Amino acid sequence: MAKAAKTIKVIEQVRYSCALAALHSVLAIDRAVPILHAGPGCGQRLSTALSTTNGYQGTGYAGGHAMPCTNSTEAEVIFGGEKKLKELITHSLEVMDADLYVVLTGCTADIVGDDSTEVARGFQKQGKPVVCAQTGGFSGNNFVGHELILGAIIDQYLQPSEEIEPGLVNVFSIVPYYDAFWTGNLEEIRKLLEAIGLKANIIFGPGGGVDALNKVPKAQFNLLLSPWIGLTNVKQLEEKFKTPYLHYPVLPIGPTETSKFLRAVGKYAGLPSEQVEASIAELEKPYDYYIERSADYLLQARVGLPSRFITISDSFYALGISKFLVNDLGLLPGTQFIIDNIPAKYQADLEEEFKDLSPTISAPVVFTNDSGTIREKLRETKFRGKPLILGSAWDQMIAKELNGYQLSVSFPVADRFILNSTYIGYNGALRLAEDIFSVLVSSNY
């Protein structure tokens, strides 16, 4: 069903960044500091993109211009930069107060062939908490970078544990900072898992950090809540620590998916089903209250309701939001554009998910990272009534052209200020409904 978009290889409008941009996954670990072995502009540019023009999240403890960087120029390109990197790491350990230092390389270091991992290993041998991930921007996007960084930490930093703690679950899911709602989302996942009686171990965000990292090998199992990102990491953990994993591809938004998700996790964890069902019944109550109360408007607005919804987003939100809008809000999908350059081997599984959004409803999927391709496809589509475009700030223009509604949920969320909002679970679904219907009530349909 999915149409491989015309094979355009260039990208109009940036909807993800390069592998080095996953430096934000380091910043998301409390008291971890990235050390960049990269050109002079990389840190600033990537920081601007992910921590500023994406929900205006801010740079936190040691982001932005605080990040140590070799700022490699001609000398490092010609003569190699290993010596400079070694000097920088030495001084970073003196100057920056951190529990973990993650060396990340940029294009220059990787093309000229610096063995940065070996330089970092020298510090590991002295017992310093230094790891290295080679994240040269050309080697992939920030999803790949996120996996590389987690992989490096698992490989170079984590130690096996003697004991396993029953009920402890490591959560691997959305990509920090890239998902502008990451902190709220991870917090909501924690609350959901705790509600059914599990202990969530979440590395990223407040309450995580090196303590959470050190607990990773003790978990009963790993939960990968993601269409595909992070799969290599949970496999790696299975190999290194024999920790089994549950791969649940759909970001749970709304009662249908969230309850389904909790049942699946409960079953995998071996929790008594009565306990899980009792929790679900409690969790659904507030959602049901608000939906009953607002149903007047949800119905009366039908005159101005979106005729079709279109997601232009990473696969997390494309799938999670589509499931919610179809199964819980009774909306109908148009084409869903998935922009995260999803590797071919995972595409079929994702297509299957969209084929079965509900027993009766499926949606066509286009995999493309190029906005020109998306624009042309949308221009060809005949909409009866206003479409709802759930994409990024870039999409204000195409929404205007199509006389549609627009809400930015996916990178870059450059037109919203985001703190602790979440789109996950029962609460997150209410928040998403608030945001979508706020767009409706503030426009003159």
Place this chain on the structure above:
Amino acid sequence: MSINLTTPEAQIRENRLSSITGYKGSIKDLATQAGGCSLKSGERGFTQTTACSLGCAQGQLVLIKDAAVVGHSAIGCGSDTIQSNINNRRGQFSRELEYTNINYINTNMTEEATVFGGAAKLREGIREAYRRFNPKVIFVTTSCVSGIIGENVSGILDGLAEEIPVPLVPVHCEGFRSKLWASGFDAAFHAILTYIVKPAEKKNPNLINIINFSGIGRKEVVRLLGRLGLVPQFLVQFTTVDQLSKISEAAATLSFCGTLGSYLASGLEEHFGVPYIKSLQPHGIAGIDSWLRELGKVLGREEEVEKLIAEETAAIAPELEELREKLKGKRVVIGMGPSFAQNYTRVLQELALEVAWTASWHFDQRHDYGGVPASVLELAKNEKDIPACVSELQVHEINNLLRQLKPDLFVCRHPGMAIWSAKLGIPTIFINDEYQSFGYQGLINFGNRVADSLANPTFVQYLASKIKLPYTNWWLEQDAFKFLGEAPQKKEKLTKAVV
């Protein structure tokens, strides 16, 4: 110095302007040594992330209305076009233009391109840019990857010249070539001067080029120059390619920023006969006076200018006096690019603040016309010297400096700097708009902003009381410039100059 338009690329600032990124001393010492271009840049053993040429080049070019930019790089290098699109929107709003997205395509260089080259993708990027945006010109910005693999960008563009009927312009702005991100401005302006600007068919004696950034506050320039019967045109953001091709018709060029304007203004003077007004920049009274007077001299309108200056100065005198009284003696530290840092040092002195330190992110020992920047020479005339450093956005230095100096206020420019003084509990002003203290009225507006920022410091105080700085206790006790290796031959002078 001269601007060479026969070469494919602008020389980097290190070589052209003897620019430096590391120094500790004073304004007088900077001015003296810059005269002989004798300053050597200090190097640091510990560095934090800075900025690169590509950002400065691309940031200008993507905002030319009917141009397109193809970024020949890995996708990460295109990331700041998101910010550019916001700048685009703000600029369109202030000009009452229809909203559009910027015309930008990234060639998404991957591993394959590093092995086999990226020519095919670059050709596709250019063809798509032409097909999608119908631009009048396509700029191709280079990157570290394209530079290191030795991509023959000019050759690839030549090969497409027959197929694509608009100028295809290479912009050489690889990040690794220069430590001075401002070299990127020069790369963009070199491209404009060599491919876009045409010799004037006829001169327009009333048309004045104004080199600025986003130009949000440009109405005040229109008003002031309008009083002299002159018409400003604002460069280069939000111009059209056709307009750019005719900037040689102007009677003179003025610039809001010596760092930004140097290459374009000098290029226009040297190759197209448009005089560059080598004045202070128009921030505060002395700045605007100098801007207008030097313009008056070149255009032979001295009398009108004097009349204008007298009236405008008189109009703000009472308010200025009131502000000076209020702000008198407050201690301020400044951290900005060199031109803004030096101009704002003067501006804050006009508001009666005491400038405790001036940090600039880099320093150009001369500008392209050959002279030491007027803004530093002017400050050096003061009886009292001001301690100064060149800090390359090194926030570890700024952190310890501010902890030591404990100023009442930090005034900075460059996104991402304001947070580090705020975390110390120091009221902070971030100058985003280059018109913040433009001219007479701007000085009053800015003075009020200074007063406001001192009036309620609860936010930064709360922040400082709650956060942990990302530095070790060891670092917090070190001298701010511990990692700055000074150029050996300057040691004696520096020690003397430091307060």
